[in-house]
Amino acid sequence: MTITQLRYVLAVAEHQNFTKAAEKTFVTQPTLSMQIQKLEEELAILIFDRSKKPIELTEVGKKLVQQARNIVNESERIQDIVDQQKGFIGGEFKLGVIPTVMPTLLPMFLHNFIKKYPKVKLKIEELTTEAIMERLQDGHLDAAIAATPLQNENIKERVLYYEPFVGYIPPSHRLNKKNKIDISDLDIDDMLLLEDGHCFRDGIVNLCKTQKSYDEDHFQLESGSFETLVKLSNEGLGMTLLPYLHTLDINDKEKGNLHFFNEPSPAREVSLIFHKSELKMQIIEALHSTIAGVVKGAITFQNVQIISPISKIKSD
Template sequence: MDTLAAASTQSYKLYNQTTMLNISLIQVQYLIALDEHRNFIKAADASFVTQPTLSMQMKKLEEELGVIIFDRSKQPITPTAIGEKIIKQARIIFNETAQIETILKDHTGDVSGTLKIGVLPTIANSLVPRLISQIAQKYPDLKLTIKEALTHEIVEDLEHNRLDVGIVSIPLHNSGLIERKLYVEKFRIYAHPNHPSYSKNSWDADDLLADKLWLLSEGNCFRTQTINLCSLPDDKLNHLALNYESGNLQTLKKVVDLEGGATLMPEWEAGELDDESMDHLKAFKADNAGRAVGLIYTKFYAKESVIKKLEEMILSALPKYVSENQNLEIIELV
C-alpha cells in the first residue's frame, strides 16, 4: 500500500447512468486495510494514520456510497453483504492503480524494491538457499521476503496482495492465477534397512505398505500426491503410523532412521542426502510420474521482467537429473 501513500488528494471516479461517485484512492487503501485487520485501531496503525482519521474517511465513504460497508456491532467488525462486494471491487482498483509504478519499473528493466515469495516447505529446502544466493549476487537492490506455507495459504496471500509470487505444485486449476511450469521431479522412497522390501531397488505400492509408512499431515499437497501416485486405499490410510504436522520431510527421514518403515521424498531433496542416506533410497518400478513445480501469481502482477528473471534463476539452479526429466505423467493434487 506504500504506492498509494501520497494519493490522498487523487480520486477514482465511478460513473453510471445517473450519478458520479468521487472516491479517493486513500479511502480505497483504508478500506482494504480495515478488511484485512477487522479492527479500526490495527487498520489505522497499518496505514500509518490515527484511528479518528481512518474512521472519518470510512464514514465519508459510506455516506458517499449510501450503504453500510462494515457491521460495527460485531467484534471483530465484519463486512455487510454489499460491503463484501465493494471491498472486492476496491481490491481490483488498488491492484490496477499500483500497477502503474510497476509497469514503469518493468519498462526500464529496474529490478529493485521488494519481492515477496511464498514457497511450499517440500520445495524450500532444496531451492531457497540457491535462490537467496543468486538474488544477493545479481540483484542487490531487490529485497527478498520468503514465506514457507501450504498451497491454500499461498493462494490466499496472493489474492490479498500479501505475496507477489508463489512456488508450488501445479496445476491448481485456479482461473484467477497465472501458472508457469518450472520443472517436474520424480518421487523417491527413503526406507529403513529393516523394511521387508528393502532388498528391492524398485518398489510398487504393495512394497510401500509392507511396513510403517510415514506421511505429512492432511492439507500438504505432497501427501496428496503420494496418495494419488501410489493409489493408497482409505482403509490403509486410516492406519498410517503418523500424520506429521510441520511439513518437514527431513524430520520424517529421521523418524524412519529411528523407528523403521519408509517415507517419500521429492527427487531434488533426495538427491542432496549424504552418501550414507543415499544408500537407503528406492525408486518406483514404473518411475514415469512426478510432481510439476511452477510459479503462480495473479493477473494483476505486472512485473513481467522480475518473473522472467526469477524463472531463469530457478532453472539455472536445477540439478541435471531434474532438468532432464521429460514426458513424465503429472500427478494431480485432487
C-alpha cells in the same frame, strides 16, 4: 472516491479493527476513519457494521471490497508499466514458499538472485499451499513457489521443474531388495507420511489411491519433517517417499536406502504461481529465469508422471 480511501477500506476489512488498519497503512486512526466515513457518505451506504466486535462488512460492503481490490490492483499496474518501460527491476516483493520446497530450493538460487538483482527487496515466507492461495488472492503475496497444478482460475502457473519421488526403504522393509520400485509396490499402510496439510503428503495419498482402496485410520506415523521420517524409517517403522532434491543432502550410508522408480517416475510439478492480474511481472520473470536456470543442472529426469497435489480427487 480515491484510491487511498479504497486502500483504507481493504485494510479495515482485513484486520477488522480501525486502529490496526491505521497502523498498517501508516496513518492516524481518526484520519482513516474520516476518509472511510466520507466514502460511505458519498455512496450513501454503510461499508462496515461497527456495532459488531470485531467489525464486520455489511452485505454491500462485501461486494464493494471485491471491486476495491480489483481497482487497487489495477492502480498498481501503472507503476509496473513505468518500471518495465525503464527496465527497472526492484522494490519490495513478497514471495511465499511451501515447506517441502523451502529448505532445498532456497539455498540453490537465493544468493544468485540477490547478487543479480540487488534492488529487489525479497520478503520470503514459508506457507502452506492453502495459505498461499488465500494471500495471493488477497494481494498479500506477489508470487509463490508451490506444487501444481492447482486448478484455480485466478492463479497463473509457470513451471520451474519436475521433481521425482524417491523411495527411502530401510533394510528390514519388504521392498529393500528391489533395485527399482513400481507404483504398484506401494502400500499406504506401511508408509510414513508428512502431517496433514502438506501438499507432498497429498500427492503420496493420491499416488496410492490409484493402486487400491485405503483407510486413513491405518496411517501409522506422521511427522512435520522429512528428516524425522528418515530417522523413523531407519528404526524399521516403515518406508517413506522423498522429493528428489531432499535426497541430495542424505549421508552416504543412508543413500543406500534410496530406491528410484521405474519410468515414468512419479513426480511433482513445482511452479512459480501468481495472480492473474500479473503485477510485478518483471520481477516474476527474473525469479523464474534464475530458478529454472539453477535447477536445470540438478534435476535431469525427463520421463515423469505428474502426481496432483490437490488433496481431494474424484475417483473413477
